[in-house]
Amino acid sequence: MTSSVFLRYEVLRTFRNWRFLVLALAWPLALYLSIATANRHHSFDGISFPVYFMAAMLTVGTMNSVVTSGARIAAERSAGWTRQIRITPLSTRSYLRAKVICGYLLALLTIGVMFAAGTALGVRMSASEWLTLLGLTLAGLVPFAVLGIVLGHLLSADSLLPAVGGATTLFALLGGAYGFQIATSGPLFQICRALPSYWLVQAGKVALHGGGWPAEGWLVVAAWTLVLAPVAVLVYRRDTGRA
């Protein structure tokens, strides 16, 4: 009950933050509309470019949503707001959960907008293919949501924007989200395949071919989550001085 009101205000605050909306929504949408329109009859990586690039821009937008949502903890720590929260009955768990849910809600909005943009550019998929893309995107975001919480406790308010922008851009670039793949073979390709962002971008192709990621994709997403989660617990404890 208490945390639901808190969540509502978290969402309200998120939608009043225009920088956040630009990064998560306007930027990927603008890129998609301009680049995918120009290449709408091309194919790429074995599928039509508009489908590939839709999943790619979904990756950019949703990744920004969940990472930034968690990383905003940094700003709230500097402002003393987290201290104020800690002397209210709201548990830190509810506070962190609200950050993650909020990031996911914005991600869902981005997904809806990008699906609509894709449809407008002639992307046609069956309901089950859309749902697969949706499900894989939501699953692939889990390590990024945890990453957001880690960054939120490691960063200062000043380093927030460059660090989050740098990290998500690097993940997007190496994952192939900007419409080209850095490498298609060799060690660099192996590194790219070990990133959860690569599998987020691949979700479009995977959805079209039916089924889900190969085991490798699930393994990468699970491994990143399992490695980042204890780090999040550690930095959180260090930050609050609580055991």
Add this chain to the structure above:
Amino acid sequence: MTTGTDPGGGIVLSRLSKSYGAVRAVRSVDLTIAAGETVALLGPNGAGKSTTIDMVLGLTRPDSGQVRIFGRSPAQAVAAGLVSGMLQVGSLIENLSVREFVTLVASLYPHPLPVSEVLELTGAAEFAGRPTTKLSGGQAQRARFAAALVADPDLLLLDEPTAALDVEARREFWAAMRAIAARGKTVLFATHYLEEADAFADRIVVLARGEVVADGPATEIRSLAGGRTIRATLPGVDLALLATLPGVLSADRHGDTVILTCTEAESAARVLLSQFPEVRDIEVRGAGLEDVFLALTEGQDRDDISTQPQETR
């Protein structure tokens, strides 16, 4: 007076200590506050007031000792919504109006007061629609005060609540606080203004260098702090005689001027006037609070000198 808690428990700080590196911020503080009491934590900057309040709130973990709030640990009391506080630093959340901010905080507590009532009481109603980032220092302070009050806690902790306020706002603040305290709340506030502590608290606890150096009813502490000096022109008088006058602690002379250090300047002045009609240029001055702190904490310097080099090594 308190609801849903053990009123006998009150707030108990036992042997509470906290160091930051070589700095011993709080040293073995023992303090018991009865439910419904309003207590001022008075002391100069660096006396350990904020650290003590942070430990009562559970924000800072003590090195040793413990805090019990109505029989519970700080974390339990906070989780149960029995406590709210106004911290010294920051804490206004962005992208909300003042009303939304106070409503948000209210939603976190089990039995909050009506938001409009609290905005009215704290004088925040006039700028309730404004974004929290577009407030003056005094307005931000009122918004924070409103957020602390709306929780309707049994224990209210205020860390230098009037720091950013001008004289008028300060007066309004304490008027609002009186209304709250009248509802039987337990209030602990930190201040370095003796006048504030005296005007508002039932009891004043003087903290200096992390230790409780005085603890008593406001009137008692004020008389301690109310040490005054009388200066007057009185040539050729016997200093030893002056020193025996009622209310006089010691007497000193600079040329024709005598300086009397008093515990009760009023009686001393009265007697001085009646016994020495020739006295001229009488001037009564309050001893500064800093002087009182120094007087109360005299003799502890040696302790500092002997312990610090070992710790800073």
